[in-house]
Amino acid sequence: MATTDTPKAGLEDTVATSSAICYLDGDRGVLAYCGYDIHELARHATFEEVCYLLWHRRLPTRAELGDLQSQFAAGRHLPEGVIRVMRTLPPSDGMDTLRTLTSVLSHFDPDANDKSPQANYRKAVRLTAQIGTLVAVMGRLAKGQGVVAPDPVLGYAANFLYMLTGERPGGLATRAFDVALILHADHELNASTFAARVAAATLTDIHSAVVGAIGALKGPLHGGANAEVMKMLLDIGADAPVERAEDVVRAKLARKEKIPGFGHRVYHTEDPRATHLRQMSKDLCQRAGMPIWYEMSERIEALVKAEKKLNPNVDFYSASTYHALGIATDLFTPIFAVSRMSGWTAHVLEQYANNRLIRPRAEYVGPVYPQRYVPLESR
Numbered sequence: 001m002a003t004t005d006t007p008k009a010g011l012e013d014t015v016a017t018s019s020a021i022c023y024l025d026g027d028r029g030v031l032a033y034c035g036y037d038i039h040e041l042a043r044h045a046t047f048e049e050v051c052y053l054l055w056h057r058r059l060p061t062r063a064e065l066g067d068l069q070s071q072f073a074a075g076r077h078l079p080e081g082v083i084r085v086m087r088t089l090p091p092s093d094g095m096d097t098l099r100t101l102t103s104v105l106s107h108f109d110p111d112a113n114d115k116s117p118q119a120n121y122r123k124a125v126r127l128t129a130q131i132g133t134l135v136a137v138m139g140r141l142a143k144g145q146g147v148v149a150p151d152p153v154l155g156y157a158a159n160f161l162y163m164l165t166g167e168r169p170g171g172l173a174t175r176a177f178d179v180a181l182i183l184h185a186d187h188e189l190n191a192s193t194f195a196a197r198v199a200a201a202t203l204t205d206i207h208s209a210v211v212g213a214i215g216a217l218k219g220p221l222h223g224g225a226n227a228e229v230m231k232m233l234l235d236i237g238a239d240a241p242v243e244r245a246e247d248v249v250r251a252k253l254a255r256k257e258k259i260p261g262f263g264h265r266v267y268h269t270e271d272p273r274a275t276h277l278r279q280m281s282k283d284l285c286q287r288a289g290m291p292i293w294y295e296m297s298e299r300i301e302a303l304v305k306a307e308k309k310l311n312p313n314v315d316f317y318s319a320s321t322y323h324a325l326g327i328a329t330d331l332f333t334p335i336f337a338v339s340r341m342s343g344w345t346a347h348v349l350e351q352y353a354n355n356r357l358i359r360p361r362a363e364y365v366g367p368v369y370p371q372r373y374v375p376l377e378s379r
């Protein structure tokens with residue numbers, strides 16, 4: 001049987017499917033959702049509008065947006081059984097808890113056994129609503145605090161911060177978080193989205209597909225990098241002179257360790273999402289009275305650019321941004337998942353709509369065929 005040429009390691013530059021959702025140009029640093037430039041969306045849109053855009057390929061009218069907001073409000077309440085399971089889990093990594101509980105959600109979903117396009121769309125909306133509540137409740141329980149019920153009047157970003165902190169967030173924090181959600185919503189065929197599409201292409205259910213995606217997002221080469229960045233900053237220490245950041249990073253590079261939050265498979269310029277997050281980190285760290293985290297990040301960026309010619313990616317400045325918003329490091333990657341649920345589900349729906357099983361080939365590099373079977377006693 002004929003196979004194609006050996007692919008590049010990690011499927012670099014390999015076009016694996018067609019999609020109408022996300023446009024990426026790594027040479028020009030362009031990211032666009034359904035044709036809308038990310039900078040324009042970050043300046044003008046809300047996360048709810050972006051969700052609608054990803055699912056429908058067009059921006060909503062006022063009435064359509066109102067409908068989606070109502071659906072989110074209705075979907076935000078978690079089944080009591082899910083919270084019960086959450087309480088029984090031992091303390092663990094936030095992404096482990098999120099993976100397990102997203103799977104648990106499927107057992108309570110009213111459309112669990114309905115695979116019609118209408119039911120799948122309802123599940124996409126419901127999952128996107130529920131995951132915000134799930135992560136906020138995870139954050140509360142981890143601190144021994146009680147659950148805060150969602151407020152139907154608040155939008156997605158404000159509701160998340162409210163359910164997490166128990167306090168109504170101010171305008172700056174709400175907008176910053178809204179923009180962070182917009183920036184993380186989709187990114188073409190990144191590892192977790194590819195995982196979701198591969199699963200969906202077997203015609204498994206949408207919950208199973210996104211549970212696989214959550215597992216892939218957890219890895220430190222993917223979404224897990226934002227928590228790794230914060231751990232690095234905390235290790236350097238807020239009280240240390242800012243120059244210590246350079247010493248720590250130089251030592252890591254000398255040991256050939258990767259610096260979390262730098263480098264990207266697709267972008268050869270600045271990651272357009274990092275441009276916004278850098279500014280948000282600066283503003284929020286300043287406002288929170290902790291400018292050190294931004295200053296340290298800036299030093300690290302300059303050093304890694306000079307030494308390795310690598311740019312920061314989405315995860316670098318999101319770390320200090322979330323920290324300045326008072327969010328625990330363990331929730332950083334789960335928050336990435338809160339936003340990316342919109343993109344994952346959009347891709348899963350797109351896959352279902354024009355499906356063929358994704359089943360590539362491997363170039364065989366094992367022992368030559370055929371090997372002779374040697375009986376156990378003769379080996």
Ligand SMILES: CC(C)(COP(=O)(O)OP(=O)(O)OC[C@H]1O[C@@H](n2cnc3c(N)ncnc32)[C@H](O)[C@@H]1OP(=O)(O)O)[C@@H](O)C(=O)NCCC(=O)NCCS
Pocket residue numbers: 010220221222223225257258259260261262263264265266308310313314315
């Ligand atoms: C994102 C990432 C996985 C892309 O990986 P990739 O396209 O497979 O690139 P590679 O890992 O092959 O790296 C290519 C070269 O750049 C170096 N490099 C890449 N990212 C680096 C980083 N963050 N720190 C130091 N060196 C890095 C590699 O060591 C390698 O150098 P070499 O050719 O001398 O061996 C990679 O840049 C990385 O691991 N970054 C850190 C984790 C991270 O921030 N992930 C979030 C991505 S949004």
